Amino acid sequence: MLRFENVGLRYGMGPEVLGDLNFSVEPQSFQFLTGPSGAGKTTLMRLMLLSLRPTRGTIRVFGQDSAALTKDGLTTLRRRIGAVFQDFRLLDHLTTYENVALPLRAMGQEESGYRAEVVELLRWVGLGDRMNASPPVLSGGEKQRAAIARALIVRPELLLADEPTGNVDPGLARRLLRLFVELHRLGTAVVIATHDLQLMDQFGFARRLVVGDRKLTIFDGLPP
Amino acid sequence: MNEPIVEPILAVEPEHAFETRAPLIPGDSVAGRALVVVIAIMTFLACLTAGAALLVAEASQAWRSDVLREATIQVKAQAGDDVENLVSRAVAIVAKAPNVESAHALTQAESEKLLEPWLGAGLDLSQLPIPRLIVVRLRSQGSEDLSTLRSTLATAVPQADLDDHRVWASRLGTMANAVVTLAAALFVLMIVAMGTAIAFATRGAVAANREIVEVLHLVGASNAFIAREFQAHFRRLGFRGALIGGLAAIASFAIASLLSFWWAHSPGGEEIAAMFGSFALRPFGYIALVAVCAAVTLLTGLLSREIVMRHLQKLQ
Numbered sequence: 001m002l003r004f005e006n007v008g009l010r011y012g013m014g015p016e017v018l019g020d021l022n023f024s025v026e027p028q029s030f031q032f033l034t035g036p037s038g039a040g041k042t043t044l045m046r047l048m049l050l051s052l053r054p055t056r057g058t059i060r061v062f063g064q065d066s067a068a069l070t071k072d073g074l075t076t077l078r079r080r081i082g083a084v085f086q087d088f089r090l091l092d093h094l095t096t097y098e099n100v101a102l103p104l105r106a107m108g109q110e111e112s113g114y115r116a117e118v119v120e121l122l123r124w125v126g127l128g129d130r131m132n133a134s135p136p137v138l139s140g141g142e143k144q145r146a147a148i149a150r151a152l153i154v155r156p157e158l159l160l161a162d163e164p165t166g167n168v169d170p171g172l173a174r175r176l177l178r179l180f181v182e183l184h185r186l187g188t189a190v191v192i193a194t195h196d197l198q199l200m201d202q203f204g205f206a207r208r209l210v211v212g213d214r215k216l217t218i219f220d221g222l223p224p
Numbered sequence: 225m226n227e228p229i230v231e232p233i234l235a236v237e238p239e240h241a242f243e244t245r246a247p248l249i250p251g252d253s254v255a256g257r258a259l260v261v262v263i264a265i266m267t268f269l270a271c272l273t274a275g276a277a278l279l280v281a282e283a284s285q286a287w288r289s290d291v292l293r294e295a296t297i298q299v300k301a302q303a304g305d306d307v308e309n310l311v312s313r314a315v316a317i318v319a320k321a322p323n324v325e326s327a328h329a330l331t332q333a334e335s336e337k338l339l340e341p342w343l344g345a346g347l348d349l350s351q352l353p354i355p356r357l358i359v360v361r362l363r364s365q366g367s368e369d370l371s372t373l374r375s376t377l378a379t380a381v382p383q384a385d386l387d388d389h390r391v392w393a394s395r396l397g398t399m400a401n402a403v404v405t406l407a408a409a410l411f412v413l414m415i416v417a418m419g420t421a422i423a424f425a426t427r428g429a430v431a432a433n434r435e436i437v438e439v440l441h442l443v444g445a446s447n448a449f450i451a452r453e454f455q456a457h458f459r460r461l462g463f464r465g466a467l468i469g470g471l472a473a474i475a476s477f478a479i480a481s482l483l484s485f486w487w488a489h490s491p492g493g494e495e496i497a498a499m500f501g502s503f504a505l506r507p508f509g510y511i512a513l514v515a516v517c518a519a520v521t522l523l524t525g526l527l528s529r530e531i532v533m534r535h536l537q538k539l540q
Contacts, residue, residue, distance in 0.1 A: 051442060071447060071537070079444035089439050093250045102248075106445035111245055150443070 007057030035211035082156030140167030249457035263465025266418040271473030277407030284400030297358040455529035462524025470517035
């Protein structure tokens with residue numbers, strides 16, 4: 001599904017911020033991406049989302065070399081990936097409903113065709129009474145849930161979530177994590193970036209990708 | 225989601241109406257309002273130029289038509305000539321010529337009235353060698369028959385000189401064409417200036433909405449989709465600007481038309497109307513102004529789409 005081969009990234013002429021990354025994300029897998037703050041978790045997530053180009057190595061997404069993708073090919077691939085960003089990246093001038101419906105709208109679908117689906121998902125994540133609210137008036141937790149709903153609305157084959165529980169209380173965090181686990185059971189590959197060790201310990205079956213010291217270490221399950 | 229994966233986190237059942245398809249590019253911004261003002265001013269000027277060109281072209285057509293359907297015969301009597309006899313003979317010859325609708329010899333009084341604006345009223349002009357004029361009305365514009373008529377007149381009444389106004393009409397035509405060409409050049413310059421303003425505004429809008437463009441890319445929007453959104457945004461701005469500028473121009477021509485109607489009924493109004501036309505646009509003129517506004521709206525949308533597409537291709 002997603003394969004990194006000798007991938008490295010540097011900004012400009014500076015040193016490599018990430019180097020020799022070799023790993024893959026298999027279909028229907030579940031993994032946490034963790035590491036200390038500033039280690040490069042968000043950068044690695046951006047590489048996986050193809051919003052950054054590696055300075056060396058190959059990234060293959062759904063079997064295709066990302067370097068050989070056309071613009072249309074990149075757009076088509078992104079429609080198979082759901083992303084939850086650390087800073088939510090909701091559009092402030094749109095309502096919660098419009099933000100969640102955005103990926104479907106971007107695919108050119110008619111509003112009448114997806115309206116019920118979006119409403120149901122919003123109720124599902126507890127934003128049924130906030131559909132007409134715009135992001136600036138939402139709480140951090142509400143924004144987080146709206147961002148998650150936007151990532152899920154397209155039923156992605158791969159879900160990338162950057163600190164998706166960082167702004168919610170522990171109870172809601174566990175429920176959101178359970179939501180990701182259920183998605184994983186239904187066939188979605190999930191990558192969650194977090195530095196919350198307690199949260200990860202609750203899901204011991206998950207693989208851990210640990211970023212640190214400009215490289216990646218992989219643990220299948222709880223690290224020793 | 226047809227089948228809920230987990231139970232709803234909160235059980236809330238709101239059924240109130242909500243917004244569903246707001247524009248993806250925020251409409252109300254300082255740059256957007258400034259562009260509306262620029263487009264309104266440019267549309268107003270473009271409409272004025274187009275309307276003025278139409279008025280001049282129309283007036284010039286009317287002048288030329290009138291001038292070329294008329295010829296003038298000057299009878300310059302020498303000492304001892306019987307002027308009235310010469311004029312009668314000339315009128316008789318002209319009246320028989322083909323393509324001549326009518327021939328009217330101006331009386332002494334009518335000739336003196338023509339000179340009044342230059343020489344003043346109340347003068348006895350009978351002692352001056354003023355030629356007598358015969359106004360010839362033709363059935364159609366210009367004709368080879370006039371050369372025959374000219375030679376016939378020269379033989380029968382050598383004191384009569386036929387002027388078919390071709391030189392005057394040609395000068396009028398050249399002047400009018402120059403004015404219309406100048407107006408067309410000004411119109412093109414204004415459209416180019418407006419296009420440049422739109423191009424800058426579009427680049428500014430893409431830069432200002434970089435975050436939105438990035439999010440749209442990340443949720444799987446194609447460049448064509450994003451460009452369409454910008455096109456819709458700028459088409460709305462273009463429409464508002466064109467509407468304001470176009471309505472102002474239409475109102476200006478309507479007021480000018482009313483004023484010219486008022487002038488036409490004032491002393492000296494006929495001369496002004498003869499020289500400059502009526503200042504009144506025909507219905508076709510107003511349709512042309514509406515077409516200019518529609519073209520500005522379309523141009524704004526299409527140009528911004530093209531610029532956004534190019535910008536996005538570079539961005540990726």
